[in-house]
Amino acid sequence: MNPTKLLAAAAAVVTTLALPAAAQDTLPDLAGREIVAVTENAYVPLNFADPATGEGVGFEYDLFNEVAKRLNAKVKWELSSWDVMIQAVRDGQFDVGMDGITINDERKAQIAFSDSYLTSEQLMLVRADEARFTDATTFGAEASYLIGAQAGTTNFYVAVYNVLDGDEANPRIKLFDTFGASVQALQSGDVDTVLMDQTSANGYIGAKPGAFKVIGTPLGSEDFGFILPPESDLIAPINAALAQIKSDGTMEALQQKWFYDYQAAQ
Incomplete structure (x- = not known):
């Protein structure tokens, strides 16, 4: 800063x-x-x-x-x-x-x-060089791709029900204690996407230029x-x-x- x-x-x-x-x-x-x-x-x-x-x-x-x-x-x-x-x-x-x-x-x-x-929409944050998938559909189709999330959050439930198969125990969801830890895991390559609202996506993209980007279309809106x-x-x-x-x-x-x-x- x-x-x-x-x-x-x-x-x-x-x-x-x-x-x-x-x-x-x-x-x-x-x-x-x-x-x-x-x-x-x-x-x-x-x-x-x-x-x-x-x-x-x-x-x-x-x-x-x-x-x-x-x-x-x-x-x-x-x-x-x-x-x-x-x-x-x-x-x-x-x-x-x-x-x-x-x-x-x-x-x-x-x-x-x-x-x-605040009203915001859920988006897929990925690494800036991500080219293997372009949206929730192409992400969901490949079983090896992983999502980072915090248990019990809106991001977690959207990942379960809007991106994956509705199974809250799906091993493709990797849980982290904090939201920031899931983004760190994305940056290091331990997971392939993290779902977040537009405001937070803007914050991470702005804080780390060249590290992240958003793909696909919004997966729904939410009010805070x-x-x-x-x-x-x-x-x-x-x-x-x-x-x-x-x-x-x-x-x-x-x-x-x-x-x-x-x-x-x-």
Whole structure:
């Protein structure tokens, strides 16, 4: 990462993040309440550790910090692995969680979701020199090709049901503890593709020019939302802040910062 360029990108959105006092007054006031937020720091450019400082940065960090600021709340950031995050939020260990989490009915039965803050499509990320297959059909037809995935994620289920044969135990799926580890396995040749949303694909391609590319057509779209404990009193305030962030141009500015300017700064 080029710190100078990233700071310049951040500065470019400062004026957009500011709101007139009258607009802020329309939102609930949480009176300085502390919100304990959890993420994984393994999903570029949504959440990851800044290589220069080790601090958590990314689109979701900036977005939720902005939500909290508008609600007059403070954020205490914590880290958790993906495999326990949903249960931990459901049990009330954290007030809100985020990790590019797809809103779906199965998860809605366990936890509450905010409104969507990002819509993305699943794509096949491959090495830049890949020429053996060109889409999900040609990939699926060759039994030796492997997919890297994180268990229980949208990427895993799309791999199972949209690319392979619907068998969740299919040995062609190689499981990794983190999303970043699956991308590292792709780069080293241990797997042949990793499925991910457009924003993350853009992030990895931008961060490692010449290493990766996307092939085929989108395998479906997904909406990301913050997760909260069932019946959380933060759902309505967070949704109100998200609506305002979308309507005043701030969401667009944050997307520009992380999905375009961040890549250009690498």
